[in-house]
Amino acid sequence: MIVAKQKPLEEIIEGLKNVGKILVAGCNECVTVCESGGKKEVAVLASALRMAFMNQGKEIKIDEITLERQCDHEYLEELRKHIDQYDVVLSLACGVGVQFLAEKYMRTPVLPGVDTCFMGVTEQRGVWTERCQGCGQCILARTGGICPVSRCAKRIFNGPCGGSTRGKCEIDKDLDCGWQLIINRLKELGRLDDYEVLIPVKDWSKERAGGPRKIVREDVR
Amino acid sequence: MRLQYPSSIRIICLPCTGKVDLIHILRSFEKGADGVYVVGCMEGSCQFTSGNLRARKRVEQARLILNTIGIGGDRVQMFNLASSEAPRFVEVAEEMTRKILALGPNPIKTVRKKMAA
Numbered sequence: 001m002i003v004a005k006q007k008p009l010e011e012i013i014e015g016l017k018n019v020g021k022i023l024v025a026g027c028n029e030c031v032t033v034c035e036s037g038g039k040k041e042v043a044v045l046a047s048a049l050r051m052a053f054m055n056q057g058k059e060i061k062i063d064e065i066t067l068e069r070q071c072d073h074e075y076l077e078e079l080r081k082h083i084d085q086y087d088v089v090l091s092l093a094c095g096v097g098v099q100f101l102a103e104k105y106m107r108t109p110v111l112p113g114v115d116t117c118f119m120g121v122t123e124q125r126g127v128w129t130e131r132c133q134g135c136g137q138c139i140l141a142r143t144g145g146i147c148p149v150s151r152c153a154k155r156i157f158n159g160p161c162g163g164s165t166r167g168k169c170e171i172d173k174d175l176d177c178g179w180q181l182i183i184n185r186l187k188e189l190g191r192l193d194d195y196e197v198l199i200p201v202k203d204w205s206k207e208r209a210g211g212p213r214k215i216v217r218e219d220v221r
Numbered sequence: 222m223r224l225q226y227p228s229s230i231r232i233i234c235l236p237c238t239g240k241v242d243l244i245h246i247l248r249s250f251e252k253g254a255d256g257v258y259v260v261g262c263m264e265g266s267c268q269f270t271s272g273n274l275r276a277r278k279r280v281e282q283a284r285l286i287l288n289t290i291g292i293g294g295d296r297v298q299m300f301n302l303a304s305s306e307a308p309r310f311v312e313v314a315e316e317m318t319r320k321i322l323a324l325g326p327n328p329i330k331t332v333r334k335k336m337a338a
Contacts, residue, residue, distance in 0.1 A: 009289045040244065044286075047247040052290035054329050059336060 001030035001121075002094040003128045004037060004114040012045070012090065013052050015111050019060070019087040022049065024113070025079070025101070026066035027093035034128055036114050037092025039066040045092070045113065070097025076104050083108050119150075136206030136213065142199060144185035151178030157199040222307050226314035238262070239272025246283040246297055253330040256296040256321035257283075260313065263301050273301060293324060 016022060024046045032038025046064045053060040063086070068075045070093035079101075083089065088109045091098045095116040102110040118130040133150045139157075140147055149155050153171045154163075159179030163170030167180040186192050204210070235241065238261035249257045259280055261273030277299045284294035298317065302309045 009286065013290075040242070043244045044247060047244060047251050048286050048290055051247070051251055051292060051329055054332055055291045057332055057336070 001033050001119070002096070002116060003034045003118050003120045003130075004031050004094050004116045005034075006036045006041065006045070006092070006114050007112070009045075009048060009052075012111075012113055013049065016049070016060075016088065016090065021061045021086045021088075022063070023079075023083070023086040023089045024049070024062060024064050025070065025089050025091045025093070026064075027070045027091075027097050028066055028068050029071075031093055031097075031114060032066075033122065035126075037094075042066050042092055045090075067093075070094075071100055073104070076101055079105065133207075135202070135204075136210075137203060139199065139202075142194065142197075143182045144189055144191065144194075146178060146182045146185055148178055148182065151176070151181060153178075157202060224307055224311045226311045227318040229318060230314055237267070237269050237272040238276035239267070239269055241276045241279055243279045243282050243286075246279065247286065250287065250292055250296070250327060250329065253327055253333070255327045255330070256298075256317060256324070258298045258300060258313070258317045260300045260302060260310070263303055266303070292328060296321065296324060296327070 024042050026032070026037050026039055026042035028038060031041075035041065042064045046062050050060070050062050053062075065079070065082075067078060070076060070091060079089075083105050084107070086108060088111055089101065089105075090111050090113045091101055092113040093101070094114065095112065098110055098112045117128075119132040119134060120128050120130045123129050130150050132147060133155075135149045139149075148157055148159060152159055153169050153175070154161055156179070159182075160177050161179075164177040164180055167177055169175040169177045183192070183195060186195050206213075238259050241259055246257050246259075259276050261276050262268070264273060264277075267273045280297055280299040283297045286294075287296060288294035298320075300313045302313065
């Protein structure tokens with residue numbers, strides 16, 4: 001899932017100071033799971049904003065909606081009938097949702113209510129960690145299912161580096177060394193010989209370095 | 222015991238304080254409550270293991286939000302007491318009433334009245 005965290009309330013309030021009608025729009029997908037932009041968070045933020053503005057003597061209309069997804073045309077269409085009545089939409093979706101919403105409705109400003117952080121997992125309630133950077137050329141089959149791109153601070157392909165100490169990374173003593181995890185996993189799988197095989201230089205053009213990416217599948221168009 | 226407690230307090234009964242959500246606390250203030258306090262069981266004796274601990278976290282979240290928006294986080298508080306502690310319940314009710322009286326009315330309510338006038 002895409003993991004995001006809500007922006008500080010002060011920052012959100014500052015961005016909304018000159019508007020009269022606000023739509024707070026949540027998303028039922030990733031941001032709901034990571035508890036930053038689902039229906040509950042929309043209700044809490046809208047309530048806090050109503051009180052904040054009322055306390056400043058401003059009566060601002062704040063409505064709430066939570067779409068199934070903000071990264072698909074069909075769900076964003078639900079806003080078409082209502083969006084013109086708002087001065088601004090505060091979207092609690094990830095950066096993808098905010099952009100798609102903004103592209104679709106050119107006349108209404110769309111502000112982000114969350115900071116989109118990474119693609120990751122829920123390790124436990126309230127703890128999310130990164131697992132994938134969408135590098136466009138998955139090598140998990142060779143590394144025992146542990147990704148050196150997202151789990152190694154240096155994104156090296158034949159590690160570990162000299163900064164690995166007792167299984168931890170030099171950038172943070174609480175952070176596991178990605179390559180130590182790979183070695184441990186290969187050992188468990190009885191495939192430690194694979195560790196000796198050098199991984200060739202990665203084609204980073206498939207990653208973000210190659211510019212914005214696009215996938216076209218004629219078979220499903 | 223038929224103990225008396227301040228009549229300004231409105232009790233909302235829940236099966237467990239774990240049911241209290243952040244939005245319930247915020248909506249109370251939005252609707253004009255001057256203060257909200259959550260009375261849960263003693264820590265460590267929750268029938269559902271962690272309901273009262275979760276409630277405490279939500280009260281803390283509400284406190285942060287209310288401080289940020291200028292309503293005052295002190296208007297919300299968590300108390301833990303056993304169901305057999307009726308005199309303590311009264312103490313808590315009186316303590317909270319004194320505190321809220323000192324803080325004054327919910328500023329939202331005051332602004333709303335001014336706007337309506």
